[in-house]
Amino acid sequence: MLDGFKMNGFTVKQFQKPEYYKDFTSYVLGVDVGGTNTNIAIAGIKNQKPVLLFSLNFKSQEITSINYAIDESLKYTKNTQNIDVNYGCIGAAGVVSKNNNFATLTNVPWNIDCKDIIKKTSISEIFVVNDFQIIGYGINHLDSSNQNDLIKIKKSKTINDCHLTKAIIGAGTGLGKCILSYDEELKSYVPLPSEGGSVDLPIYNDLEYEMMRYIQKKYKHTFPVTYEQVLSGVGLCNIYDFLKKSDRYKYKNIISVNTADDISKYKSQDDCCHETFEIFIRFYARSIKNFILDTMALGGVYIAGGIAMKNLDLFNSEMFKDEIENTFQMGELLRNVPIFLISNYDVSLLGACFAANNKKKN
The missing domain is CATH 3.30.420.40 (ATPase, nucleotide binding domain)
Structure with a gap:
């Protein structure tokens, strides 16, 4: 350029x-x-x-x-x-x-x-x-061997592409998803729309249940909390606000933050910001795992959005990869799906x- x-x-x-x-x-x-x-x-x-x-x-x-x-x-x-x-x-x-x-x-x-x-x-x-x-x-024009296009987060061990279904997910202002299906006539991948950001949030433990109830009260409704209410800029603030007000933890380092960018900026200095991102990254991994299984996106998952690029260390972490493979029966399948972060602006x-x-x- x-x-x-x-x-x-x-x-x-x-x-x-x-x-x-x-x-x-x-x-x-x-x-x-x-x-x-x-x-x-x-x-x-x-x-x-x-x-x-x-x-x-x-x-x-x-x-x-x-x-x-x-x-x-x-x-x-x-x-x-x-x-x-x-x-x-x-x-x-x-x-x-x-x-x-x-x-x-x-x-x-x-x-x-x-x-x-x-x-x-x-x-x-x-x-x-x-x-x-x-x-x-x-995605049709990005080169997986060029880090200016794609950063490989997780390699595929056995799967060759062979025009397999792919998926895109990205947290930013909201949570976007789409499915990529290969079109033999066009000789390229064609995107199919998704409203997967509005899928119900999967809750695993008491802390997450308390957070879900907090978000429901914050938005004054009793509908299921969605992925987007956690996996977005607003979602980061929802997690942070819940943890800061929770009686479960007494954080030593609490810096005054007002935005998702602040939470990202201080995640290494502030205990509450750090745990906010730990919860965020676990839910992100679950969303990817469920999206792969829902769509059989064995050709790979492509992560878009500024939040991922600004927090590359967390997406490269073993915690993130382990959470993707945390499943009762499909661990081997999930281990073989490559994951990329889109770096081409x-x-x-x-x-x-x-x-x-x-x-x-x-």
Whole structure:
């Protein structure tokens, strides 16, 4: 990746040298909408595969609609490189319509209307899909031997890939999951959506039961507590608040923390933060274990999200790996499933461009 530079209202990041931009048969646009950043990439297509050329970064809370960001990106591409882009795909966290032309977003003050985008910009066709499905498309372009793409947490002892089912899981603002199934016609993995973050939390002991009851009271309901209420940024705060208020432990080092980032920052210095992450990592491992068994994801599990990257030591720990294999009958199967941590920050842009090109081909 090359150095980026700032323009009015956005920052440009270059992946390739400009003289390389003309070496492609066609071009697509890929969008990754997050609560903080909206990144829009232009990719060139060569041998039916997208190559990221450059991306434009907009601050999600500072723009009033996705239309503006896409229009600016298309104008920049045309004015600086004389490249026309007609097809695009948007990945976004939120509720996506069945026909993939509208999304109600969860963390930004605007929504995505693809018909309106086509009407108000120069793009001919664009659609929107769930953010974890976009990561699923991006997995097709990651190299397991390159640590800038994937960090191997657990190796497979006997299983060869052979287009086996795979799975993605990631704790961040919420808990996302998706299943990857190999498509023989496309010669690539295709993501299937999941609402696995809303699955009931598995409780093993008295402490976890007390924590479950605490979360129910905090949210003033009696419904089962879900994975997402523990495996997310908010979930980390739920665990921490429970432990801090619990009479079971008297912590010696209690630093005032207010966010999930604080809990992560002080986990080596503060006893309560440390135990928060121990509980968090055990539930994370259980979620992965159950997801593997539910989907027979023998081809591997890919962990996404900033929490994992910031706490790599815990995901490399024996405690994490042992918890994944902690099962009555399926220990041998679970021991053979490889687990990776996604380290390529641009996986969503790769996925969006890949999906846009697939749509263009069809």
